[in-house]
Amino acid sequence: MTPEVPRLQRNEDDGAPRIVLTGPWVLRHLSGRLGTLRKQLRRCGKRPDEVWDLEAIESLDSAGALLLWRHWGQRRPPHLRLRTEYEPLFQRLEQLPPPARAPRRKPLEWVARLGGAILSGLTHLRQLIALLGQLTLDMLSFPARPNRIPWREISANVHKTGSRALLITGLVGLLIGIVMSYLSALQLRMLGGERFIVNLMGLAVTRELGPLLAAILIAGRSGSSITAELGVMRLTQELDALATMGISPFKRVLLPKVIALAITMPLLAFWTMAAAIFGGMLVAQSELNITFGQFLSDLPGAIPIVTYWIALVKSIAFGIVIGLVSCHFGLRIKPNTESLGYETTNAVVTAITLVILTDAVFAVSLRDIGWQE
Amino acid sequence: MSAPSPTVIEMRGIVTRFGAQVVHDGIDLSVRRGEVLGLVGGSGSGKTTLLREMIGLQTPSAGEVHAFGEPVFSGRRTHHIQALRQRWGVLFQHGALFTALSVADNVALPLRELRVLDAALIQELVRLKLAMVGLKPEDGRRYPAELSGGMIKRVGLARALALDAELLLLDEPTSGLDPVASELFVDLIAELRSTLGLTVALVTHDLDTLVDLCDRIAVLADRKLIVIGTLDEVIACDHPFIQSYFHGHRGGRLLSKRQ
Numbered sequence: 001m002t003p004e005v006p007r008l009q010r011n012e013d014d015g016a017p018r019i020v021l022t023g024p025w026v027l028r029h030l031s032g033r034l035g036t037l038r039k040q041l042r043r044c045g046k047r048p049d050e051v052w053d054l055e056a057i058e059s060l061d062s063a064g065a066l067l068l069w070r071h072w073g074q075r076r077p078p079h080l081r082l083r084t085e086y087e088p089l090f091q092r093l094e095q096l097p098p099p100a101r102a103p104r105r106k107p108l109e110w111v112a113r114l115g116g117a118i119l120s121g122l123t124h125l126r127q128l129i130a131l132l133g134q135l136t137l138d139m140l141s142f143p144a145r146p147n148r149i150p151w152r153e154i155s156a157n158v159h160k161t162g163s164r165a166l167l168i169t170g171l172v173g174l175l176i177g178i179v180m181s182y183l184s185a186l187q188l189r190m191l192g193g194e195r196f197i198v199n200l201m202g203l204a205v206t207r208e209l210g211p212l213l214a215a216i217l218i219a220g221r222s223g224s225s226i227t228a229e230l231g232v233m234r235l236t237q238e239l240d241a242l243a244t245m246g247i248s249p250f251k252r253v254l255l256p257k258v259i260a261l262a263i264t265m266p267l268l269a270f271w272t273m274a275a276a277i278f279g280g281m282l283v284a285q286s287e288l289n290i291t292f293g294q295f296l297s298d299l300p301g302a303i304p305i306v307t308y309w310i311a312l313v314k315s316i317a318f319g320i321v322i323g324l325v326s327c328h329f330g331l332r333i334k335p336n337t338e339s340l341g342y343e344t345t346n347a348v349v350t351a352i353t354l355v356i357l358t359d360a361v362f363a364v365s366l367r368d369i370g371w372q373e
Numbered sequence: 374m375s376a377p378s379p380t381v382i383e384m385r386g387i388v389t390r391f392g393a394q395v396v397h398d399g400i401d402l403s404v405r406r407g408e409v410l411g412l413v414g415g416s417g418s419g420k421t422t423l424l425r426e427m428i429g430l431q432t433p434s435a436g437e438v439h440a441f442g443e444p445v446f447s448g449r450r451t452h453h454i455q456a457l458r459q460r461w462g463v464l465f466q467h468g469a470l471f472t473a474l475s476v477a478d479n480v481a482l483p484l485r486e487l488r489v490l491d492a493a494l495i496q497e498l499v500r501l502k503l504a505m506v507g508l509k510p511e512d513g514r515r516y517p518a519e520l521s522g523g524m525i526k527r528v529g530l531a532r533a534l535a536l537d538a539e540l541l542l543l544d545e546p547t548s549g550l551d552p553v554a555s556e557l558f559v560d561l562i563a564e565l566r567s568t569l570g571l572t573v574a575l576v577t578h579d580l581d582t583l584v585d586l587c588d589r590i591a592v593l594a595d596r597k598l599i600v601i602g603t604l605d606e607v608i609a610c611d612h613p614f615i616q617s618y619f620h621g622h623r624g625g626r627l628l629s630k631r632q
Contacts, residue, residue, distance in 0.1 A: 027537050028459050028460065028536075032489070034489050063490075063498060066501060067494070085570075092504065096500060097509065097510055099500060335518045336473055337471075
C-alpha cells in the first residue's frame with residue numbers, strides 16, 4: 001500500500017501520453033510536497049494531446065484544483081478525465097472574476113501627503129478649540145441649574161486621576177529631588193555656597209520641576225486611560241445610548257474628566273514638590289550637613305509667595321490641556337483595534353508636548369515676576 | 374488513508390462547571406461525517422460552550438472529546454491542536470475578523486501561516502474563497518469596519534473555509550442578519566456543503582435555519598442533551614422545552630407550513 005501522499009505519474013507507453021494523478025490532492029497533504037509536485041508538473045503539459053487523468057484521485061480540494069488550474073494556464077486541458085463530483089470545483093474556477101486592479105499611484109504623491117498632514121493638523125486644532133468651546137458653554141450652563149452638576153462623576157474622576165496617582169508622583173518627585181540636590185551639592189561645595197542649596201532646590205522645584213513632572217506623569221497615566229475609555233465607549237455605542245436618553249455625553253462624561261484633572265493637577269503638583277524638597281533635604285543633611293531644621297527655616301525666605309501662585313495657575317492649565325487632548329483623541333478612535341492603539345499613543349505624545357509648550361509660554365511671559373532682589 | 378471514521382467529533386460524558394454553576398452534566402454527542410448538526414437550547418444552556426469544547430478552545434471539567442479520532446485534550450495538547458486546526462474552520466458569532474487587516478488579508482492569514490504557499494497562489498486562493506461566499510474581488514481591499522453584518526459573516530465564512538476544512542463550526546451563523554440575507558446565507562452553506570462535502574456543526578436560535586439546513590438536531594436543556602435526531606424525531610419528544618420551542622406560536626406556524 002502506498003503512503004497517502006499526492007502523486008503524479010506520466011505514462012507514455014501506448015501512444016498518447018497519460019498523466020495520472022493519485023492520492024489526496026488536498027492542502028493538508030500538498031503543503032509538504034509542493035516543491036516536488038511543481039517540478040513534476042513542469043515536465044508535463046508540453047504536448048497538446050496529453051491526457052490528464054484525475055479519476056484515480058482520492059480527494060481534491062480548492063487548493064489542489066487551483067494548483068492544477070494555474071499549471072494549465074487558467075483553462076481546461078483538451079483531454080481531461082474528471083469525476084463528476086469535482087466538476088463544480090473547476091466550474092467555480094472558470095467563473096472566477098478577474099482580480100481587482102490596484103488603484104493607480106498619482107504623481108507627486110508626496111505633495112498631496114504633505115498637504116494632507118498640514119490640513120489634518122489644522123483640523124485637530126479646530127476640533128480642539130471646538131471641544132474647549134463646547135465644554136465652556138456646558139460649564140456656563142451649570143450656575144443656572146446647579147442640580148445638574150455631575151458631582152459624582154467629578155469626584156470619581158478625582159479619585160481615579162488623583163488619589164491613585166499619589167504613590168507614583170511621590171516616588172518620582174523624591175528621586176528627582178535626591179538626584180538634583182546631589183549634583184548641585186557637589187558644585188556648591190566647590191564654590192563654598194552650601195546654604196544656597198535651599199534657594200536652588202526651592203525655586204527650581206516649585207517654579208518648574210514639580211508642576212512639570214506631575215503633569216508629564218499624569219499625561220501618560222490618566223491621559224492614555226481617558227482616551228482608551230472614551231474610545232471603547234464610542235465603539236460600544238455607550239455615548240450614543242447616553243445621547244438618546246437626553247444625557248449630554250459632553251456634560252456627563254467629558255466635562256467631569258477635564259474638571260477633575262483641573263482639580264487634581266495642582267494638588268499633585270504640590271505633592272510632587274513636597275516629595276522633591278524632602279529628597280533635597282535628605283541629601284543636604286548627609287552631604288552638606290544642613291539639618292532639616294535649618295533647611296525648613298530658610299525655605300520660606302528662599303521662595304517668594306508668587307512662585308506658588310504661578311505653580312498653581314500653571315498646573316490648572318496643564319490639567320485642562322491633558323483632559324482636552326485625551327478627550328479629543330478618544331472621540332477620534334475608529335472601530336478597529338489598530339486605531340485604539342494609534343490614537344492613545346497620539347494622545348499621550350500630544351498631551352506631553354502641549355504641556356511642555358504651555359510651560360514655555362508661562363516661563364517666557366512671567367520671566368520678570370517672582371525673583372528676589 | 375485509513376478508513377474515514379463515521380464520526381468527526383465524539384464527545385463523551387462532558388461536564389462543564391463555572392464555579393458552582395453546572396452548565397453541562399454528562400453530555401454524549403457525536404457529529405457524523407457529512408451531516409449538518411444543529412445545536413439548539415435556551416439562552417445560557419451552554420450551546421456555544423459545547424461548540425468551543427469541540428475544538429479545544431475551552432477545557433471541559435470532565436469528559437473526553439475526540440476530533441477525527443484523536444483526543445483534543447491530552448498531554449501533548451498543543452501539538453494535537455496544531456495538527457487538527459487545519460481540519461476545521463470556525464465562524465464566530467460576531468465574525469471575529471481581525472479589524473486591523475483588510476478582508477483579503479483576513480482570509481489569507483491562515484494560508485500564509487502554513488508558510489509553504491507562494492504569494493501568487495495565496496492571492497488566487499483568496500479570490501476563489503471570496504467568490505465562493507459571493508463577494509467581489511474589490512471587497513478584498515475593504516476593512517471589517519466598513520462591512521455590513523451580512524458581509525462580515527461572509528468574510529468570516531471565507532476565512533473558515535480558507536484551509537479547505539473538513540469540519541465547519543458555525544456559531545449563530547444567521548443571527549443579526551435580515552431574513553433575506555439569512556436565507557441567502559443558509560443557501561450558501563447548503564451549497565458549499567454539497568459541493569465540498571463538508572461536515573457542519575452549528576449553533577442557532579433560528580427555526581428556519583434548523584428546518585432548512587440541518588439533518589439532525591441536538592437539543593440542550595436542563596444541563597443535559599435531551600434529544601438528538603431528525604426534526605421529526607425531535608418534535609415527537611414531549612419534553613416541556615421542546616413543546617414550547619417547536620410548538621409555540623412561531624414554531625407551530627413554521628412546522629405547519631412545512632407539512
